[in-house]
Amino acid sequence: MAASTNPSIPNQLARLYADAHEALLQAREPQRLMTGFPPAAEHLVTWHNWMSPPFNKWGFRHLGRLRPSISVPCGQAMQPLPEARLDLDGFSFTSECGLNVRLDEHLLASHADGFIVLKAGRVVYERYFNGHGANDRHVMFSVTKSLIGTLAEQLICEGRLDPERLAGDYVPEFAGSAYFDASVRQLLDMAVGIDYTERYDDPASESSQFGYACGFQPAPAAYARYASLYQFLPSLRKRGEHGGLFHYVTATTEALAWVMERACGEACHELLARIWTAIGCQRDGYFMADPWGRGVSGAGFNATLRDMARFGLLLAGRGQHQGQTLIDARAIDAIVAGSDPRIYAQDEEFAQWMPGASYRSQWYVFNDHSRAIAAGGIHGQYLFVDFEADVVIVKQSSLPEAVGIFDVDNVRALRTLAAHLRD
Numbered sequence: 102m103a104a105s106t107n108p109s110i111p112n113q114l115a116r117l118y119a120d121a122h123e124a125l126l127q128a129r130e131p132q133r134l135m136t137g138f139p140p141a142a143e144h145l146v147t148w149h150n151w152m153s154p155p156f157n158k159w160g161f162r163h164l165g166r167l168r169p170s171i172s173v174p175c176g177q178a179m180q181p182l183p184e185a186r187l188d189l190d191g192f193s194f195t196s197e198c199g200l201n202v203r204l205d206e207h208l209l210a211s212h213a214d215g216f217i218v219l220k221a222g223r224v225v226y227e228r229y230f231n232g233h234g235a236n237d238r239h240v241m242f243s244v245t246k247s248l249i250g251t252l253a254e255q256l257i258c259e260g261r262l263d264p265e266r267l268a269g270d271y272v273p274e275f276a277g278s279a280y281f282d283a284s285v286r287q288l289l290d291m292a293v294g295i296d297y298t299e300r301y302d303d304p305a306s307e308s309s310q311f312g313y314a315c316g317f318q319p320a321p322a323a324y325a326r327y328a329s330l331y332q333f334l335p336s337l338r339k340r341g342e343h344g345g346l347f348h349y350v351t352a353t354t355e356a357l358a359w360v361m362e363r364a365c366g367e368a369c370h371e372l373l374a375r376i377w378t379a380i381g382c383q384r385d386g387y388f389m390a391d392p393w394g395r396g397v398s399g400a401g402f403n404a405t406l407r408d409m410a411r412f413g414l415l416l417a418g419r420g421q422h423q424g425q426t427l428i429d430a431r432a433i434d435a436i437v438a439g440s441d442p443r444i445y446a447q448d449e450e451f452a453q454w455m456p457g458a459s460y461r462s463q464w465y466v467f468n469d470h471s472r473a474i475a476a477g478g479i480h481g482q483y484l485f486v487d488f489e490a491d492v493v494i495v496k497q498s499s500l501p502e503a504v505g506i507f508d509v510d511n512v513r514a515l516r517t518l519a520a521h522l523r524d
Contacts, residue, residue, distance in 0.1 A: 111198035115196075118196065121207075122203075122206050132158065132159070134155065135163075146159045146163070149318070154499075154501035158231045158232070161214065161497075162214065162233055168390070171370045171394075173370050173374050173377045173387060173388065174377065174378055175378060175408070176377075180381025182219070182223070182410070184224045189218065192518060194513055194517035197509045202510070208228060211498060212231070212480075214229070215228070215229050215237075215406035216494075217406050220491060222418075233406075235405065238384060238404055239405070240482070246351070246476070247464050247474075247484065248402060250289060250357075251416070251462070252369060253463075254429075254462050256364065256365055262285060262361060263364075264284065268284070269282060272360055272363055274331075274335050275334070278338065279338055280334065280335075283343045287343045288357040289462045291460055292346055293343055293353050293356075294342050294348070295353070299350065315391045315400075316390070316391050317389075330393075330397070334352060334356050337352060347447065349460075355398055355399045357398075357463075358398035369388070369396055373386070376415065376427050376428065380422050380427065381411060381422075382408040384408060389401035413493035415427060416428070419434075438461065439459040441459060444460075454508050455467075463476075467516075477512075481511060482496065483495065485519070487516075487519035490520065
């Protein structure tokens with residue numbers, strides 16, 4: 102996921118924020134999607150349209166009703182999150198368009214469904230929109246990658262995954278593909294030389310082929326080539342050499358997950374369940390499943406806003422929860438250490454979206470005074486942890502476009518808000 106570089110963005114942003122300011126003064130019409138038995142055609146959300154506006158405002162919150170899924174169970178007892186509420190509606194940050202934008206205006210304009218802020222382990226701010234509620238689960242798209250990267254670092258700490266071994270050593274089916282001679286570390290850090298374009302609006306792109314293979318959307322007849330990710334991943338070809346680069350490819354996370362599962366003999370949803378059952382989650386999470394029943398590890402995890410925040414709190418606590426080590430502190434330290442920001446900066450679109458970052462273990466890492474990490478997904482999904490500020494923020498959204506004009510402002514808002522709470 103990268104930011105748009107359209108030069109007309111500042112003017113568009115200014116207009117949208119002005120509209121949001123006006124909308125805050127008016128009552129909004131209630132959502133009518135999926136109402137009725139059956140719903141009217143214009144309100145019906147299906148497998149074919151759930152990712153497109155306005156249907157995504159319902160689809161992102163109910164993916165499990167549209168596609169097969171794999172449960173990640175919560176524990177037997179939900180543990181409440183302590184609260185210390187602050188009025189942050191009027192907090193403001195400087196938008197890419199130059200305006201000083203209030204948080205409530207930004208959330209409304211950027212199609213937020215849920216937004217939660219925790220400081221020192223306490224909920225200080227929480228808002229829901231568009232019919233979304235505290236007990237509703239929401240697709241997190243590529244935030245899923247960062248969960249998988251965390252699990253991979255844990256396997257490395259346990260000695261069950263060797264970051265220097267080649268992916269082909271674990272998955273011989275990669276023979277002839279881009280992944281066969283890439284190291285596990287290169288998979289983790291998106292440093293694989295591969296012929297792949299991440300273009301969501303091109304039905305012929307590799308990222309669209311990924312979407313068809315994993316079951317996000319039905320494949321048009323002309324592009325129905327792979328029945329499962331197990332078939333799609335070995336088809337991807339090498340381009341250039343591995344290492345010394347940053348090339349963001351969702352399929353690379355799927356390849357990493359396949360390697361992890363072969364290395365340890367457990368599926369990723371089982372690895373995550375060990376954590377999910379122990380941190381006091383309020384609901385089961387779930388992965389969308391591909392047509393062969395394989396969990397979609399690059400973009401398919403769904404959870405409540407608060408449960409995603411609980412995972413962020415675990416990271417902020419360096420893997421400790423109520424005296425129990427759920428993630429090795431060395432795994433978190435390996436992520437927070439980051440990598441070479443000069444490599445990340447070579448991709449201008451990503452560098453505009455998260456300036457100053459590096460990429461390590463499927464996370465965006467800020468190695469400045471904040472010591473912060475971010476996970477981001479299309480249509481406006483975020484998990485942000487600022488270790489110095491002791492702040493965790495989660496945003497769930499239903500932006501009309503996968504990649505669009507609010508991407509840069511989303512990150513600006515997260516970082517500025519964390520800095521505000523640090524001071």
